[in-house]
Amino acid sequence: MARFLRRSIIAAAMAVLGVAACTYNEELGRSQLLFTGPDSMAQAAASSWEQLKTQRTISNDPRYVSRLNRVAPRLIRAAGEDPSKWEYLVFEDPSLNAFALPGGRIGIHTGIMDIMKNDAQLAAVVGHEIAHVKYRHSAERYSQNVLASVGLGAASIAVGANCEGTAAERRACEQRSGALIQALGLGAIYGAILPYSRKHELEADTGGVRYMARAGYDPCEAIRFWKQMQAASAGQARPPEFASTHPASETRIRNLTEIVRKQGRTCS
Ligand SMILES: [Zn+2]
Incomplete structure (x- = not known):
């Protein structure tokens, strides 16, 4: 040339x-x-987050909010971050979804919280979202x-x-x-460019379980939670967004089992 x-x-x-x-x-x-x-990602995310907060309904229901307020700071600290610099909210939405934005903002839907059986299961989801942020997957x-x-x-x-x-x-x-x-x-929008690749998802799972264990939660609950997700989304025509771009549940559960095993635990 x-x-x-x-x-x-x-x-x-x-x-x-x-x-x-x-x-x-x-x-x-x-x-x-x-x-x-x-900085530029965080700035862009900050305005999206402010918009989300005005457009969507933030839950004040203590059943959800107190659990998130209890769990999130522990996980954020376990990830080596300062909880006062992060924001986390519950949005009233029946879908099985959760998300994170650059700069430390986490949104959890009431729908996904409804299938959680304990704090540790929320820790699995929050840990996963923190890992997306820490690993700069959006960028x-x-x-x-x-x-x-x-x-x-x-x-x-x-x-x-x-x-x-x-x-x-x-x-x-x-x-x-x-x-x-x-x-x-190869024209492969598939895989390479889809919102959060499968690789990102598995990385976020790995990071999430690491933070969970560090924060003192039982990592086996991550595996149990994903099995519950699998069951809860089985009847739906379209998989929930949180799961649709995500690896097949079997792959994810196998990956989680392997990480937990490396931590010297066996889950029942
Ligand atoms: Zn994810």
């Missing part, structure tokens, strides 16, 4: 992407391709979408030029970018 053209493409891509970089997440144990800093997902929209040619050049860190980290980042670009090249 002519040098001029190559340069203009890089310039165009960089203008769209802002700063592109691979960041190593220590807790996660892998490099992430992130085009956005934590990663966003970066993948940006990458897809910028166009493969420009993106592949921009990405290759912007992997940073040690030689090994750069190699891992480049490999990952390469794999991503290959997936996009």
Whole structure:
């Protein structure tokens, strides 16, 4: 490719992407391709969160709220964060759902809380959501979408030029970018770009169970909870959003069982 053209493409891509970089997440144990800093994601999330709070009904029912107020700070602390900097609310909504936004905001629906049998089961869901935030899954997902929209040619050049860190980290980042670009090249919106990939979900489960155990909750309750979710959503025509982009329940339960086993426990 002519040098001029190559340069203009890089310039165009960089203008769209802002700063592109691979960041190593220590807790996660892998490099992430992130085009956005934590602050800009948190700012965008802050306005979405404020909007959610005005558009949706926040529950004041102590059956839900006191449980969340009891469980969430313990989990947040176990994840190495300051609870006073996080926000967590129960929304009146019968669907089996929960979500987290960058910057430390967690929403739990009354519907999913209705199938929980104890605090530890809520801890499993809250831990999972905290892990999504800590692992910056939204930023990663966003970066993948940006990458897809910028166009493969420009993106592949921009990405290759912007992997940073040690030689090994750069190699891992480049490999990952390469794999991503290959997936996009196949037209694969499936898997690579869906809201929270299956990989993200399994990572969030793993992190969540870790936080749960650290906070003193029985991690076996995570497995029990997912079995209850499976049963509760079985009759529904469409799987709940919380589960639809998520790995098949069997995969998830197998993954959780394995993590809990590594913690030296066996669940009945
Ligand atoms: Zn999730």
